[in-house]
Amino acid sequence: MAYPAQYRYTKDHEWISLANGVATVGITDYAQHELGDVVFVELPKPGTKIETGKSFGTVESVKAVSEIYAPAAGEVLEANGELQNAPEKINSDPHGSAWLIKVRLANPAEVNALMDAAAYEKFIAEKGQDASA
Amino acid sequence: MELRKTALNGMHRRLGAKMVNFGGWDMPVEYPSSGGLIAEHKAVRSGVGVFDVSHMGDIRIRSGSRPGGALAAVQHISMNDASRLAIGQAHYSAMLYPEGTFVDDVIVHRLGEDDYLLVINAGTREKDINWVRENTRHFDCVVEDLSDACTQLAIQGPRAADVLRKLTDADLSSVKNYWFTHGTVCGLNNTLIARTGYTGEDGFEIYVPSSVPASEMVWSKVLEAGREFGIVPCGLGARNTLRLEAKMALYGHEISETINVWEAGLDRYCKIEKGDFIGRAALEKAKAAGLARTLAGLEMIERGIARDGYACFNERGERVGVVTSGSPSPTLCKNIALAYLPPAMAAPGTPVYVEIRGQKCKAQVVPTPFYKRPKPLAQQSAPKN
Numbered sequence: 403m404a405y406p407a408q409y410r411y412t413k414d415h416e417w418i419s420l421a422n423g424v425a426t427v428g429i430t431d432y433a434q435h436e437l438g439d440v441v442f443v444e445l446p447k448p449g450t451k452i453e454t455g456k457s458f459g460t461v462e463s464v465k466a467v468s469e470i471y472a473p474a475a476g477e478v479l480e481a482n483g484e485l486q487n488a489p490e491k492i493n494s495d496p497h498g499s500a501w502l503i504k505v506r507l508a509n510p511a512e513v514n515a516l517m518d519a520a521a522y523e524k525f526i527a528e529k530g531q532d533a534s535a
Numbered sequence: 536m537e538l539r540k541t542a543l544n545g546m547h548r549r550l551g552a553k554m555v556n557f558g559g560w561d562m563p564v565e566y567p568s569s570g571g572l573i574a575e576h577k578a579v580r581s582g583v584g585v586f587d588v589s590h591m592g593d594i595r596i597r598s599g600s601r602p603g604g605a606l607a608a609v610q611h612i613s614m615n616d617a618s619r620l621a622i623g624q625a626h627y628s629a630m631l632y633p634e635g636t637f638v639d640d641v642i643v644h645r646l647g648e649d650d651y652l653l654v655i656n657a658g659t660r661e662k663d664i665n666w667v668r669e670n671t672r673h674f675d676c677v678v679e680d681l682s683d684a685c686t687q688l689a690i691q692g693p694r695a696a697d698v699l700r701k702l703t704d705a706d707l708s709s710v711k712n713y714w715f716t717h718g719t720v721c722g723l724n725n726t727l728i729a730r731t732g733y734t735g736e737d738g739f740e741i742y743v744p745s746s747v748p749a750s751e752m753v754w755s756k757v758l759e760a761g762r763e764f765g766i767v768p769c770g771l772g773a774r775n776t777l778r779l780e781a782k783m784a785l786y787g788h789e790i791s792e793t794i795n796v797w798e799a800g801l802d803r804y805c806k807i808e809k810g811d812f813i814g815r816a817a818l819e820k821a822k823a824a825g826l827a828r829t830l831a832g833l834e835m836i837e838r839g840i841a842r843d844g845y846a847c848f849n850e851r852g853e854r855v856g857v858v859t860s861g862s863p864s865p866t867l868c869k870n871i872a873l874a875y876l877p878p879a880m881a882a883p884g885t886p887v888y889v890e891i892r893g894q895k896c897k898a899q900v901v902p903t904p905f906y907k908r909p910k911p912l913a914q915q916s917a918p919k920n
Binding site: 435436438439442444460462464465486 | 553564565567571572573772775776838839840842862863865892
């Protein structure tokens with residue numbers, strides 16, 4: 403699966419995309435592949451403040467619980483309610499319809515410090531794993 | 536420390552399996568090419584799957600100069616009554632510490648008049664072998680560690696017999712559950728074929744030489760023979776969810792060196808009346824003293840997945856127990872768990888709260904096993920027409 407060029411990526415395998423000051427956050431295809439079948443998602447309510455690098459929710463596969471970390475600080479505007487009944491969407495469309503939260507960023511410039519798609523692809527390749535499988 | 540590998544390690548990697556460290560072994564947890572853990576689990580419940588379980592250990596105990604030495608040794612170190620085993624029969628048992636707690640659980644096979652095979656867990660292999668050697672020293676028997684000599688494959692599911700039948704001259708229909716036979720499998724003579732498993736389904740475990748070529752040949756032929764039945768390679772992830780649904784114990788979770796036989800609910804495999812064995816005296820005392828905790832099945836009512844180690848609370852908010860294994864159940868589409876609870880809270884329907892990331896989520900005690908396989912169809916009567 404391709405990594406969208408307009409997104410930015412974290413070392414914890416979240417992605418963030420920014421439009422008109424509102425960011426959308428999800429987990430990467432690499433992350434969903436590492437997790438396996440996603441069966442449960444827990445996301446913050448609108449109004450929750452999230453802090454850079456701090457956990458704001460969890461994604462669970464059959465085997466494991468995985469924390470999701472905020473790529474940037476801000477206030478949650480919306481959580482993707484569809485994932486509650488269809489968490490498996492994270493496996494099939496992690497970069498699209500299975501976004502996790504929308505956030506009003508405190509400082510949109512924070513995003514510039516994150517990896518672009520090319521850097522992220524290099525990062526996961528260096529982990530010695532096949533991210534495209 | 537370098538991870539240990541089974542003879543099929545290269546095969547798993549070529550299949551693109553996700554590998555994990557399991558008790559010091561580099562093992563496949565799931566195969567994305569099979570569709571992943573849930574697909575593997577469902578294949579075993581509805582069709583057939585194959586597992587590499589070569590990390591399991593194998594200890595052979597034979598009599599020394601006189602008959603009876605092997606049986607006496609096996610009786611001393613294990614809690615079930617091996618004197619009841621016919622040649623060709625196996626049973627579930629456990630080796631216990633003097634405290635009545637678990638060294639490991641084992642499957643004891645009676646290979647011959649004075650010849651037993653104990654199949655033991657991977658994570659406890661060295662401990663078990665040392666334990667067996669140490670505690671059989673005064674018996675007239677010979678203990679052999681065959682663990683590295685065997686590749687063990689588990690072919691599991693309602694179609695397992697259909698797959699294996701294509702690969703062997705052995706009459707599988709005469710091999711009942713927890714019995715075994717020897718036959719030619721994939722051209723390999725005298726292969727041990729046991730109707731055993733760790734999935735709650737019908738199935739077989741076969742033991743072949745651990746050379747890479749022999750192991751890969753058998754693995755490939757099993758997959759080829761199973762194709763028409765939808766066979767998939769299955770990893771330890773599905774093995775765990777399958778055994779949990781069937782309430783089969785996992786060492787380090789439901790059984791351990793601090794949990795005794797009665798607490799684990801394994802009474803029917805423990806034969807106090809057979810005579811003395813290691814752990815018996817402590818178990819008799821424990822029985823008289825009464826149970827402080829017992830293993831119970833839970834089903835989550837509120838959203839959330841109970842995981843190993845999560846604390847359990849009663850309605851008054853008092854901490855009463857702990858989850859030993861928990862997972863979504865792919866068969867039941869519910870979140871299930873096993874937990875140690877006070878006996879007074881073990882009745883089905885009792886509310887229990889599991890603490891999940893600081894939140895107490897409601898669950899209830901349910902009867903176990905969570906899943907029981909349908910009884911094989913009785914001889915169908917001839918259609919009336």
